[in-house]
Amino acid sequence: MPREKIEIPGQIDHLSILDKDGNLDKDLEPALPDDLLLKLYRTMVLGREFDARQLSLQRQGRIGTFPPITGQEAAHLGPAAVLRDSDWLVPSFRETVAELWRGRTIESILLANNGYNEGAEMKPGMNMMPISVPVGSQVIHAVGIAWAMKYRGTDDLAMVFFGDGATSEGDFHEGINMAGVYDAPVIFVCQNNHWAISIPRSKQTRSKTIAQKAIAYGIAGIQVDGNDILATYAAAREAAERARSGGGPTLIECVTYRLRMHTTADDPKRYRTDEEVQGWEKQDPLLRYQKYLKAKGLLSDEEIVSISDAIKADIADAVKRAEERMKEIGDPGDAMSMFNHAYAEMHPYLKEQKDRLAAELKETAKEGDNG
C-alpha cells in the first residue's frame, strides 16, 4: 500500500450563544451569576466610553497615538474574565478592556498613550505584562510563564492575546508549537478583527479559519463569535479547565471586527468600504449583550443611561487626575529618569553620561536666563 489516507484528528467548532440580534441559545447559556454579568457589562461600557474619550483627547492633542478597541470589547473581555488573580495576562496592544478588568487604571493608560514611561508601571501583584508593540512577539512569553507555573506545581495558566496579522509571524508558530509539545498551560486568544492595518484576513493565510491551525500543532482549537461575550467567556472557561487539569493549550479564534482605525494615525477609508463597517456595526457586541441582559431582567433602559453617565463621570475624573499627574511629572519630565532603569545598577559610563546631561541642562538653562 504505497499511498493511503492519514487520519488527521480534529474538527473545528464554531461557537455562538447570542446571535447577531442578541437572541439567546438557551442550551448553551453559561450559568453566570448576575453580579458577574453586570460587571462584565459595566466594563464593556467603560471600554467603549473610554475609547470615545481617548479619541477626542487625541484629536485635541492631549494624548498621542493609540489603538482603539471599539467593537472588540467582547472578544478580549470574555476570555480575560475567566482568569484568576494568580493567572497571567499577556496582552498585545488592543485589549484595553481586559487590562482594565485586570486592574490597570485609566490614568496609567492615558500616561502611556501620552508618551510617559510612567504609564507602563505595573503594580506589584498585578499579574499582567505591559502591552507588546512588535506584533506576535509576546506569544512566546506566555509559554515561558506557563512553563514556570507548571514547574512550580500550580494549576495557574497564562493567557496571551494577538491579532489575525500575528498568526503570520514566526513567533506565533514557535510559541504554539512549543506549548503543544510540552502541554504548557496557555490559552492563545486570537482577536481576528479582519484587518492588520490595511491587509485583510484573506491575505494573512489561505486557511479557512485561524482556529484550525491548532490541528497542525496537535492542540485544541475553537472558533467563536467574538462579538458574543457569552461565547468568548464560555470558550475560554472550557480552555481554562483543560489547561488547569493538565490537558494542555488551546487556540481560541474570536471572530470580531475593528470598527475604528488601526491606530489614530491610520485612515481605514483607504482600504475598506463604509458598507463593510456598517455591516459590522449591526453586530455590535455591546448592543447584543444589552438585549440579553434586558431580556433577563437585569438591565432597564433607564439603567443603560445611568450606567453610561456614571462611567463617563468616572472617566472625566480619571482624565483630570492623569493630567494633574502629567503636570507633576513635568513636560518633558525629569530627563534624568531615563537613566534609572537601564540596568539594575547604573554602570560607570552611563553615570558619566547622566552627569554630563545634568551639567549641560544646567548650562543651557543659564544661557536661557541670560538670553
Next chain:
Amino acid sequence: MGKMNMVEAINLALKQEMEKDGDVIVLGEDVGVDGGVFRVTEGLLDAYGEERVIDTPLAESMIAGASVGMAIHGLKPVCEIQFSGFSYISFHQMEAHAARYRARTQGRFGIQMVLRCPYGGGVRALEHHSESREAYYAHTPGLKTVIPSGPRKARALLVSAIRDPDPVIFYEPKAAYRAFREEVPEDEETFPIGESEIVREGKDITFITYGAMLQRTLDAADTLQEEDGVEAEVIDLLTVSPMDDQKFTESVRKTGHVVIVHEAHRSFGPGAEMAARLVEKSFLYLEAPIRRVTGYDVVIPLYQREKDYIPDVKRILHGARETLEF
C-alpha cells in the same frame, strides 16, 4: 577540582548553580539527551530532569522568548543558542523584550536570564559557525555582553551572569573550548561583570583584547619581550558591555601606545568603542595612533582561508612594532 578545559568549567558552573538554586533552568536545542553539541550541558538532564533541562523544538526566537517569560515569573533561565550565527533569529526577543523590560516597566520586571552561545572562528566549521558579532549585542542598552578567555574565568563569570539581575549574553569562544586547561577551584568563585583584568603588566605598550584572542596576544607580548625588550601590558576585557574603560585608559596613560585585538569586524566593532574612550579619556597621553588588529569588514571566509581573517601572533606583533616605531 583539578585542571579543566573551558567546556568542563562552564559545565561545572551550570551544575553548581542548578544544585544551589532550583530556579535555574537550562533550555535549548540538544542540551538534554545529547548534552549539547559541544557537551557543555552534559550530565545536567540526568541530574536535574526534563523540567529543568529542556530539549526544545528547533526555534531560536522561542528559546529566547520563553526565557523572557520564565524570567518574568521568577525563574532564572540559562538558554543556549547552538551557534552565535543562529542567535540573530533570537536577537529580536533579546532586543525588543529582554533588554527593555526593566525600563519598560519602570523597574518592576528585570529579565534575569543568560543567553549562552559559542562564537568565533578557528575550528574549521561550516558557514554561519565562525562569526564574532558581539557588537550587535553590545550596542543594545539593557543587555550585558560577557566573553571569557579561559576555563577559570568562564566558570566564575557564568556564575556571576546567572546571578546578575539583568540579561547577559554569554559568548563562548569555541576555539578556546578545549584549547588548554587551567586550575579551576571546586569552591564557588565569581568574577564581577563589567570589570576587565590586567593579565600581564608592562610599561611600554598596552594590548586590549578578549576571548580566544587573549592567548595569542600573550604569546605576542612574550615575543616582544624576548626579541625587542619591550614590556607589554595585556588587558583581558572579559565584559564587552558595559565596558570597563578605567583599566585600559589608565594603562595607556602609562604606556602611550595601544593595540586592540579582536576577531570581530573592524568597523563599528568593540575596538572602535575602545578607541573612542581612549580619545575621550587619555588623548594627551597617546604617543602613536591607536592600532586595531582585527577581523576585516568582510564575511568571514570558509575555513581554508579563515586563518588570514583571524588575527594571529604575526599580525599582532606587526601592529605592535609599527605602533612602537611611530
